[in-house]
């Protein structure tokens with residue numbers, strides 16, 4: 001089997017489009033190119049592939065709208081340019097997706113949103129709902145509120161974190177080069193393209209340099225992003241957005257760009273992360289029926305199957321699930337705070353809203369966030 005078949009089998013793809021590509025050399029957005037990428041995404045969407053777009057370009061578009069020739073150097077000017085430019089960016093995508101009858105949604109994220117587990121779960125649920133509604137989320141960094149130390153800065157990292165968040169099987173980073181070369185082709189013209197590599201190969205970082213005038217991170221952040229995405233089992237393709245039909249051809253298995261391979265499947269990677277990395281904050285005691293469906297059918301945990309809850313856990317915390325005999329069955333990220341769980345113990349999901357006055361999720365622990373032990 002060719003490693004390119006991984007892309008042929010892709011079901012959920014995060015597409016990242018960088019500043020270097022999106023602009024007409026700094027003079028605003030390259031609208032014909034945006035129309036072309038949207039056509040390709042629409043074609044993939046039509047095939048039933050779930051797509052999440054991480055797009056840069058707000059600063060570049062803001063510079064153009066404000067008549068600035070140079071990228072602003074102070075943070076607040078950058079933030080102002082981003083705020084102006086984000087309008088044009090989403091407008092451009094929205095009108096192009098509308099041509100295909102596809103709804104798009106804007107999501108602006110910060111690093112904090114993904115490191116705080118409650119907000120992480122909220123972001124995940126929202127994006128998941130959008131995908132279920134056949135909407136294409138368009139994500140950028142929330143430049144207005146971030147400060148120097150915490151900003152992703154480049155959107156390659158944001159793309160990888162979104163791939164982690166949504167357990168995407170594929171991250172496609174489109175840029176202005178064909179992929180990762182053995183050295184920066186701007187300064188080393190005879191550098192050669194690397195077709196495939198292990199995402200965690202430490203030698204890759206030595207080949208990758210920094211970015212151009214408009215881009216932020218360069219190739220080094222793409223190599224790091226590939227390694228980050230591999231942690232949740234995603235395969236990363238770095239390829240040129242200027243290649244005609246790049247996204248569609250890549251999904252057909254054509255050998256374009258550089259493919260960064262993960263060692264784990266997304267499922268195995270997530271289960272390993274859940275099992276190993278998080279401290280548990282409470283315990284749910286399940287009735288026999290819940291133990292049976294969890295272990296035999298690998299289902300989500302519903303409140304109806306929980307008899308008792310102990311510990312002061314919050315939504316997004318890891319809790320352990322034990323049987324009535326005290327045997328540890330599973331661990332998972334719980335969707336409700338401990339005091340709300342007390343109110344819905346043993347109750348069917350359709351009563352949650354009446355009991356709490358709101359419903360966060362119909363399950364107490366979603367099967368994606370649950371690992372049997």
Ligand SMILES: Nc1ncnc2c1ncn2[C@@H]1O[C@H](COP(=O)(O)OP(=O)(O)O)[C@@H](O)[C@H]1O
Pocket residue numbers: 017018019020021056156174175176177179180181182183184185186207208209210211212213214215216217218219220
């Ligand atoms: N080894 C390398 N292979 C390919 N490109 C490289 C390499 N090292 C540095 N680069 C540079 O990285 C740039 C792409 O990164 P960047 O400017 O940040 O774009 P984007 O906005 O798409 O993220 C390319 O224009 C290229 O000159």
Ligand SMILES: N[C@@H](CCC(=O)OP(=O)(O)O)C(=O)O
Pocket residue numbers: 017018019020055056057058059060082140141143153154155156211214215216217218
């Ligand atoms: N969030 C900002 C900066 C992100 C950025 O340029 O990143 P990248 O495209 O990875 O070089 C923007 O939309 O302009």
